[in-house]
Amino acid sequence: MKTRVLINGIGRIGKAVLKQLMQNKDFDILAINEINPYLENIVYSINYDSTYGALEDKFKIVNKNFIKNSFTKIEVLNFKTLSDIDLSNIDIIIDSSGKKEDIKLLKSLDVQAIFLTHPNSKADINVILGANEKELDYKEHKVISTSSCNATALLPALKLLDDKKQILCADIVTVHPLLNHQRVLDGSFVASETRNVEYNFEFGRSSTQNIIPNKTTTIKACSYVLPKFNSTLISSSSLRVPTDTVGAINVTLFVEKASSKEEIIDIFEEYENNQEFKVMLNNNEPLVSSDFKKEKYTTIIDHRYTDVKNGKMIKLLLWYDNEWGYASKVVDILKFYKDIKKA
Numbered sequence: 212m213k214t215r216v217l218i219n220g221i222g223r224i225g226k227a228v229l230k231q232l233m234q235n236k237d238f239d240i241l242a243i244n245e246i247n248p249y250l251e252n253i254v255y256s257i258n259y260d261s262t263y264g265a266l267e268d269k270f271k272i273v274n275k276n277f278i279k280n281s282f283t284k285i286e287v288l289n290f291k292t293l294s295d296i297d298l299s300n301i302d303i304i305i306d307s308s309g310k311k312e313d314i315k316l317l318k319s320l321d322v323q324a325i326f327l328t329h330p331n332s333k334a335d336i337n338v339i340l341g342a343n344e345k346e347l348d349y350k351e352h353k354v355i356s357t358s359s360c361n362a363t364a365l366l367p368a369l370k371l372l373d374d375k376k377q378i379l380c381a382d383i384v385t386v387h388p389l390l391n392h393q394r395v396l397d398g399s400f401v402a403s404e405t406r407n408v409e410y411n412f413e414f415g416r417s418s419t420q421n422i423i424p425n426k427t428t429t430i431k432a433c434s435y436v437l438p439k440f441n442s443t444l445i446s447s448s449s450l451r452v453p454t455d456t457v458g459a460i461n462v463t464l465f466v467e468k469a470s471s472k473e474e475i476i477d478i479f480e481e482y483e484n485n486q487e488f489k490v491m492l493n494n495n496e497p498l499v500s501s502d503f504k505k506e507k508y509t510t511i512i513d514h515r516y517t518d519v520k521n522g523k524m525i526k527l528l529l530w531y532d533n534e535w536g537y538a539s540k541v542v543d544i545l546k547f548y549k550d551i552k553k554a
């Protein structure tokens with residue numbers, strides 16, 4: 212039986228999830244809920260995309276509040292909160308609105324599961340493939356966070372090296388494309404339902420003219436998945452850059468067990484050849500960020516920059532598509548959830 216899905220919030224991540232999940236015959240996207248009240252605008256922004264290109268099979272509006280292409284017909288709703296929606300024909304919700312909804316309210320919804328596309332310490336579980344998917348239990352876990360793009364890219368690599376070499380401490384710097392909550396030109400930085408103002412004033416500055424430093428929640432998000440990877444072990448910072456998608460993470464690790472550069476590369480190559488999900492891919496080509504656009508592997512280890520000093524300091528450069536790549540992991544987690552439920 213097909214799993215009937217509602218997507219809440221059809222922004223950058225909602226659209227990337229929609230376009231990938233539409234291809235999967237085990238899922239039926241029955242509804243989208245979006246606070247944007249302009250249906251014409253929603254359809255337009257699904258059909259055309261500056262980053263990933265236009266849809267070949269375009270949607271049209273039918274029957275007032277439905278959108279339809281050759282294969283899919285989806286109802287478009289306009290509610291402020293999920294609790295106002297009739298969910299009688301929905302099995303799972305993907306909440307890609309970014310809204311930090313009350314977890315009690317989410318748990319009370321009459322669906323099998325709610326997948327949040329942001330890290331959430333109050334969710335029943337935060338899942339990253341290649342880190343803790345074996346802990347996912349459909350009977351116990353109803354509110355399931357699929358963590359953040361950075362943590363999804365970073366944690367499998369950290370876990371692998373910790374299992375083999377035991378990490379003593381580390382530092383990461385994420386280089387992240389701009390996001391919709393930023394300003395095009397300088398302005399105020401105000402709180403919203405999806406971003407609180409404790410962030411920093413630098414996000415009120417022009418996103419296209421600056422490299423914007425900020426704190427990152429990446430390590431906090433990792434700790435919700437595997438508690439040992441926390442801010443006592445790992446320091447972090449982030450640079451927001453004026454590109455549309457594809458991030459990079461510069462990782463420096465100090466480890467207990469000494470190794471050579473060749474041994475570290477072998478560890479990642481062995482992982483790539485034996486993995487269950489598309490998590491890690493090794494790269495040795497002279498590529499730049501846009502070459503990783505639409506890459507579905509969670510993280511690409513760029514071995515042109517892999518290095519080891521004195522046996523115990525390891526340097527890595529990781530790439531990841533923070534939109535399409537992350538959304539592909541949300542879809543993989545949904546497939547995994549469905550598989551364990553069937554088994």
Ligand SMILES: NC(=O)c1ccc[n+]([C@@H]2O[C@H](COP(=O)([O-])OP(=O)(O)OC[C@H]3O[C@@H](n4cnc5c(N)ncnc54)[C@H](O)[C@@H]3O)[C@@H](O)[C@H]2O)c1
Binds near residue numbers: 219292307329
């Ligand atoms: N963009 C990324 O790189 C990325 C990667 C991983 C996770 N995320 C997370 O995914 C979430 C969405 O991020 P995004 O970049 O797609 O943001 P976005 O601003 O592009 O999209 C959010 C969408 O949700 C809608 N929305 C807001 N509140 C709503 C509500 N109450 N009900 C229904 N719709 C609502 C907005 O109108 C918008 O269309 C955030 O939590 C973000 O942290 C983003």
